[in-house]
Amino acid sequence: MTLRPIITLPDEKTLREVSKPVTAVDPSVRNLWDDMLETMYRAPGIGLAAIQIGVPRRLVVLDLTKDGEEKKPMFLANPEIVWSSETQSDYEEGCLSIPDYYEMVTRPSEVKVRYLDRQGNATELQASGLMATCLQHEIDHLNGVLFIDHISRLKRERVLKKFTKAQKLGKL
Ligand code: GNR
Numbered sequence: 001m002t003l004r005p006i007i008t009l010p011d012e013k014t015l016r017e018v019s020k021p022v023t024a025v026d027p028s029v030r031n032l033w034d035d036m037l038e039t040m041y042r043a044p045g046i047g048l049a050a051i052q053i054g055v056p057r058r059l060v061v062l063d064l065t066k067d068g069e070e071k072k073p074m075f076l077a078n079p080e081i082v083w084s085s086e087t088q089s090d091y092e093e094g095c096l097s098i099p100d101y102y103e104m105v106t107r108p109s110e111v112k113v114r115y116l117d118r119q120g121n122a123t124e125l126q127a128s129g130l131m132a133t134c135l136q137h138e139i140d141h142l143n144g145v146l147f148i149d150h151i152s153r154l155k156r157e158r159v160l161k162k163f164t165k166a167q168k169l170g171k172l
């Protein structure tokens with residue numbers, strides 16, 4: 001397993017890419033998932049999409065277990081939301097690609113997601129709470145969408161500007 005650098009703003013060229021489906025869950029996909037997992041744990045974060053390490057493939061890792069609990073990683077290939085609840089909920093989100101910025105985001109409270117698991121088997125998962133939020137956040141990444149796209153334009157532009165400026169000043 002290899003730790004990989006996480007792409008952050010202002011690199012929208014990468015983060016806005018639409019990732020391509022994997023055609024099969026093969027050893028190279030499992031290897032990439034393992035690198036993503038190590039990178040996510042180290043950050044630390046609870047989810048990571050492949051594009052966040054610069055790889056435009058529809059791959060996600062997730063682990064919502066708390067510090068000290070036994071780790072329960074999840075590996076998803078080509079995840080798709082096949083149902084979402086009418087009921088919405090608010091959650092304060094953050095993103096490893098937008099360090100140190102947190103904002104409330106409103107999304108469907110529950111989703112059903114279809115994906116290929118680590119063995120390449122088609123699977124469905126229904127999720128609520130933080131798991132539902134995180135799945136939607138990661139699937140957004142696969143489509144080049146960031147959580148700041150779900151907040152006000154004023155706030156979004158303020159954040160984008162802050163990262164552009166920080167880079168110019170050599171602070172990123
Ligand atoms: O680590 C993460 N925490 C988090 C908190 C609330 C909502 C979404 C997330 S995902 C984020 C890791 C990340 O950037 N995944 O893409």
Ligand code: NI
Pocket residue numbers: 094095096097137141
């Ligand atoms: Ni993110």
